[in-house]
Amino acid sequence: xxxxxxxxxxQVRVGSSAFSITAGRVRRDTYSHAKAQLELLIGTxxxxxxxRLPSEDELSESLEVSRATVRSALLSLQKEGTIQRIHGRGxxxxxxxxxxxxxxxxxRPFAALLxxxxxxxxxxxxxxxxxxxxxALLTPFELTExxxxxxxxxxxxxSGKPAVLSIDVVPVRFLLDGIxxxxxxxxxxxxxxxxxxxxxxxxxxxIVPFIATTKIAEDLGITAGVPLILLRHTHIDQxxxxxxxxxxxxxxxxxxxxxxxxxxxx
Numbered sequence: 001x002x003x004x005x006x007x008x009x010x011q012v013r014v015g016s017s018a019f020s021i022t023a024g025r026v027r028r029d030t031y032s033h034a035k036a037q038l039e040l041l042i043g044t045x046x047x048x049x050x051x052r053l054p055s056e057d058e059l060s061e062s063l064e065v066s067r068a069t070v071r072s073a074l075l076s077l078q079k080e081g082t083i084q085r086i087h088g089r090g091x092x093x094x095x096x097x098x099x100x101x102x103x104x105x106x107x108r109p110f111a112a113l114l115x116x117x118x119x120x121x122x123x124x125x126x127x128x129x130x131x132x133x134x135x136a137l138l139t140p141f142e143l144t145e146x147x148x149x150x151x152x153x154x155x156x157x158x159s160g161k162p163a164v165l166s167i168d169v170v171p172v173r174f175l176l177d178g179i180x181x182x183x184x185x186x187x188x189x190x191x192x193x194x195x196x197x198x199x200x201x202x203x204x205x206x207i208v209p210f211i212a213t214t215k216i217a218e219d220l221g222i223t224a225g226v227p228l229i230l231l232r233h234t235h236i237d238q239x240x241x242x243x244x245x246x247x248x249x250x251x252x253x254x255x256x257x258x259x260x261x262x263x264x265x266x
Contacts, residue, residue: 081260109187125184
């Protein structure tokens, strides 16, 4: 594959314009890196009101990854509603969907979502302790009897205001080094990767209306009885096994989710 001269960033040409793009040198996960670079390119093109993306061959050469990797990344963006692929015409940005600030179908940690919305983000690791799983979590973890689990409680702040109270639960038996030296991290994905050696491949989320209890209201700095959004995530690892569970109580005045529903495949 042709390489750019040393010190020169590879570029993608769209019509008469050229856009710099970072080559895919992160070989540990070229798919995620390629997708991230495509998202940056899409943002640049959208700002220039250019809605058509280059061909797969051009993107493959610019990103220095295989065409199959580019195709997989484009397919993921299509499923999320960011782009549409029209047979015989090419790949185009969904300009209305692109304006969505928090797409629930995307795999973004809360801190990243809030940052992309323009907030100054602060993550406060409020509590980390061990206690037995409650009966309601036996089904998500495919268990028949309870066992000890790590509970990590974090508050994600958005420009000085609490936006999300997140409680992550990971069974102790998954931990590589037991409970000694545990600390909180900025996302459940990072916590799972560092403490269990597993990778969250996808999450299944239930979206539930919730009335703030006194405790939740105090944590989020709101009035008890205010309606919130509760996201209940079961996180699945690379072996298709449940590895963690998250309850996220969200003040939707600060973080409101949307989803793109696509009806046709062209």
